[in-house]
Amino acid sequence: MSGGDLIDLKFRLFDGTDIGPNKYNPTTTVGALKESILTRWPVGESLTLLFL
Template sequence: MSGGDLIDLKFRLFDGTDIGPNKYNPATTVGALKESILTRWPVGKEISPKSINDMKLINAGRILENTQTLEESRVPAGELPGSVITMHVVVRLPPDKNNEKQLASASTTNRCSCAIL
């Protein structure tokens, strides 16, 4: 991958909407991409991340690490001129204390007692 090639990326959110496309340098880190996504997150979404740690970027079935660059993550650049690579954004919010208590009580009260013979 040559240093002059920029990578066209767009980010697909959980509801099918997209952020982008924009051009990025192969030396851009995944953490920097997440910062960019966070600042451009659409207003009014039911679920929205509060930090980059609440997001996961997935490309070609792999979860990308924050410290890796696009080049280290093997994101193809310049293979198909004019093509845009779509990365999927998964939002995983930290568990809420109230939700944790509800899940803990639900897991102890709702038990299945099936027997397969």
């Protein structure tokens, strides 16, 4: 898969800060995205995920 086949995703936290953008393979599962987000989540922040 070439680099052009990756997608950029950015997640905005409720306080306006962002996680990302990060590049992901289009076949990445929601579970894998969740794990990726959790590893970058700020310590001490509450966790509410909303996928639109």
